[in-house]
Amino acid sequence: MGTLAAVAPADSLTIFYPMWNEEGSIRLAVDAGRETGDALVAAGVLSSFEVLIVDDASTDATGAIADELAAADPRVRVVHHPENRKLGGALKTGFAEARSALVLYTDGDLPTDLHDSLPKALRLHRLYDADIVSAYRHDRTAEGPRRAVYSFAYNALIRFGFGLRVRDVNFAFKLCRREVLNHVRLASDGSFIDAELLIKAHRLGYHIIQFGVDYFPRTRGISTLSSGSTILKIVRELGTMYLDLKDIEPLPPEVLHGPPPTMASPSPEQRTRRLRRRRAHPAASNAPRVEPRLLIVNADDYGLTEAVSEGILRGHREGVITSTSVLVLAPAFEKSAKWLVDTEALGVGVHLALVGEDPPLLSPREIPTLVDRNGRLPISWKVFLARCGAGRIDSADVRRELNAQLDAVGAQDIRVTHLDSHQHLHLWPMVRQVVLDLAVERGIGAVRVPRSATAVPGIGLNRLASELARAAAARGLAFPGHAVGVDEAGRMDVATIERALVRLGRTNAAAVELSAHPGEAEDPDRGRYRWGYHWGEELAALTDPRVRVAIERHGFVLGTYADLVRSAGPAAR
Known part of the structure; x- marks a missing residue:
C-alpha cells in the first residue's frame, strides 16, 4: 500500500463503481474497495467508508450479485437503474447517492x-488542498495504437478548447470533494461526462491535480469507449455544450467550498426573488434539490393577425405562455393591443421589425436607407445584412424607425418588459447598438438573447449572441442565460417542447426562455405570410397538460421578463 504519512483524516469516503454487465469483475471490485477502505480506516486516514454500486440495468447477473454483496455487508450499497442510462446517467446517480465528504x-x-x-x-488531496485528484495512465500501449491516438487527440482537443491541462481526461479514477459535486451541474448522458466534470470544475475555480498510475487494461466485460458510435456521441455532446461550458465563470471564493443552496417551499414571489445573478450553476443536478429556475415562455408576433393574437391569449389563459412580443408593423396590432389591457399577468415585449412583409411606420423620406423604391422593407434578414455589409444602412434611420415602433406601443398604455426583434436582427452589431441604447433610454430592463444548437446557423448565431449578452450586461440589462426556439421555430409539438426543456435543463442558466409561434388554427388572414409555420399545432402543444407537467418535472417555475428583472438583475445567469 502507498505511503499514508502526512495525510489528515477525512470525514468519510465513498468508493463508487458504475457497472453494466460486470458479473465477472464485481466481486473483485467490491473486495478491493473494502480491503483498501479497511486499511485506510485502520491507519487513521479515514473515519469511515462505503462502497456504492450503480447497476445500470445490467442484463447479466451483476444486479443479483450486487444485492448479495450488499446484504452481507452494510458498508456496501446498491442502486439499480430500471433502464440503461449509459455512463452519464450512472455517474450522476452515483454522485447524488454518495454520502461521504470525499x-x-x-x-x-x-x-x-x-x-x-x-x-x-488521498495524500495528494491533503498536501495540495486539491478539490479533484485525477489519475492518468503511465502507459496505454497495451490497448493498441488506435486507442492511443484517440486518447491523444481527445485530450488535446479539450486542452485547446477549454485550457484544461489534464493528461487523461476520460480515465476512470477521480477523487472529488463533495463540495465540487454540489456546485457542478452535470448534463452529459454519455462518455463526455468525464470531461464535463473536469471542465466545469476547472472553470468554476476548483483546484485539480493529477498523478500517474499503472494501468491494467480490461480483461473482463465489454468496453464500448473506442467504438465509432461512442466517439461520435462524445463529439456531438461536446459541440452541443461548448458555448455553455465556455460561458461558465468562477464562483466567488466564499461559495466554492460552501454548502449548496437548500430548498424550502418558497412562494412564487420568493422563488423569483431568489434567482441568482451568476453564470455558473448554483448547484449540481446530482446534489439535493435547489429552488426552481425561471422559465419564460414567450409567444412571438402578437398582432400579426387577430387569430394569432387570440391564440396567444388563449395559450396564456389555458396553457403555459407567460409572455408575448408585439409586432407593431402587423395589420392587427392596433385592434389586438387593446386586448392586452385585461392580461396583467402576461408579460409584453416589443418585436422590433426592420424586415418583413409589412410596411414601416415612417415614410421613405424619413428612413430612406431602410426601404426600397416602393417604400418596402426587405423581406429577409439576408437582404438586410447584405445591405448593412455594403454600408447602405444608416443607423440613424434604424433608430428613427425603432423609436417610432416603441412610441406606438407606448400610445397603447402597454408596459414593456423586454425587447427582441423580428428575424433576430438585434444580433447584428449596428442594430444591437441601437436596440440596447433604446432599452436603456426607455427604462426597459431586459432583452432576448437567442441561441441555436445546430451547426448551421448555430456557430455564427451563437457567436453574435455571446457578443449581445456581453453588451447587454455592460449596460445593466437582464437576459435569460439560455434560450430555445430558433431551431424549432414554427414546428413545435409536445415532443419537441419536451426535448427543448431537456436542453434548457442541461444549461448553466438560472433563467431561460422558450420562444414559440402559436395561433388559432383557422386563420385566412395568415395566408400572406408564407413562413411554413404550424401555428395551430404549436398552440395545441402549449395548452397540452403534459407540457406543464414536463416543465415542473425539469424544475422550472414559469414567469416573465419582469420577474427576471426583479429577481436577478443584469445578466440573469
Whole structure:
C-alpha cells in the first residue's frame, strides 16, 4: 500500500463503481474497495467508508450479485437503474447517492490497483488542498495504437478548447470533494461526462491535480469507449455544450467550498426573488434539490393577425405562455393591443421589425436607407445584412424607425418588459447598438438573447449572441442565460417542447426562455405570410397538460421578463 504519512483524516469516503454487465469483475471490485477502505480506516486516514454500486440495468447477473454483496455487508450499497442510462446517467446517480465528504469514482474492471493508487490520491488531496485528484495512465500501449491516438487527440482537443491541462481526461479514477459535486451541474448522458466534470470544475475555480498510475487494461466485460458510435456521441455532446461550458465563470471564493443552496417551499414571489445573478450553476443536478429556475415562455408576433393574437391569449389563459412580443408593423396590432389591457399577468415585449412583409411606420423620406423604391422593407434578414455589409444602412434611420415602433406601443398604455426583434436582427452589431441604447433610454430592463444548437446557423448565431449578452450586461440589462426556439421555430409539438426543456435543463442558466409561434388554427388572414409555420399545432402543444407537467418535472417555475428583472438583475445567469 502507498505511503499514508502526512495525510489528515477525512470525514468519510465513498468508493463508487458504475457497472453494466460486470458479473465477472464485481466481486473483485467490491473486495478491493473494502480491503483498501479497511486499511485506510485502520491507519487513521479515514473515519469511515462505503462502497456504492450503480447497476445500470445490467442484463447479466451483476444486479443479483450486487444485492448479495450488499446484504452481507452494510458498508456496501446498491442502486439499480430500471433502464440503461449509459455512463452519464450512472455517474450522476452515483454522485447524488454518495454520502461521504470525499467521493472516488472508478470502474468496476479495476483499471488501476486501489491498494496503491487510492492512498496516493488521498495524500495528494491533503498536501495540495486539491478539490479533484485525477489519475492518468503511465502507459496505454497495451490497448493498441488506435486507442492511443484517440486518447491523444481527445485530450488535446479539450486542452485547446477549454485550457484544461489534464493528461487523461476520460480515465476512470477521480477523487472529488463533495463540495465540487454540489456546485457542478452535470448534463452529459454519455462518455463526455468525464470531461464535463473536469471542465466545469476547472472553470468554476476548483483546484485539480493529477498523478500517474499503472494501468491494467480490461480483461473482463465489454468496453464500448473506442467504438465509432461512442466517439461520435462524445463529439456531438461536446459541440452541443461548448458555448455553455465556455460561458461558465468562477464562483466567488466564499461559495466554492460552501454548502449548496437548500430548498424550502418558497412562494412564487420568493422563488423569483431568489434567482441568482451568476453564470455558473448554483448547484449540481446530482446534489439535493435547489429552488426552481425561471422559465419564460414567450409567444412571438402578437398582432400579426387577430387569430394569432387570440391564440396567444388563449395559450396564456389555458396553457403555459407567460409572455408575448408585439409586432407593431402587423395589420392587427392596433385592434389586438387593446386586448392586452385585461392580461396583467402576461408579460409584453416589443418585436422590433426592420424586415418583413409589412410596411414601416415612417415614410421613405424619413428612413430612406431602410426601404426600397416602393417604400418596402426587405423581406429577409439576408437582404438586410447584405445591405448593412455594403454600408447602405444608416443607423440613424434604424433608430428613427425603432423609436417610432416603441412610441406606438407606448400610445397603447402597454408596459414593456423586454425587447427582441423580428428575424433576430438585434444580433447584428449596428442594430444591437441601437436596440440596447433604446432599452436603456426607455427604462426597459431586459432583452432576448437567442441561441441555436445546430451547426448551421448555430456557430455564427451563437457567436453574435455571446457578443449581445456581453453588451447587454455592460449596460445593466437582464437576459435569460439560455434560450430555445430558433431551431424549432414554427414546428413545435409536445415532443419537441419536451426535448427543448431537456436542453434548457442541461444549461448553466438560472433563467431561460422558450420562444414559440402559436395561433388559432383557422386563420385566412395568415395566408400572406408564407413562413411554413404550424401555428395551430404549436398552440395545441402549449395548452397540452403534459407540457406543464414536463416543465415542473425539469424544475422550472414559469414567469416573465419582469420577474427576471426583479429577481436577478443584469445578466440573469
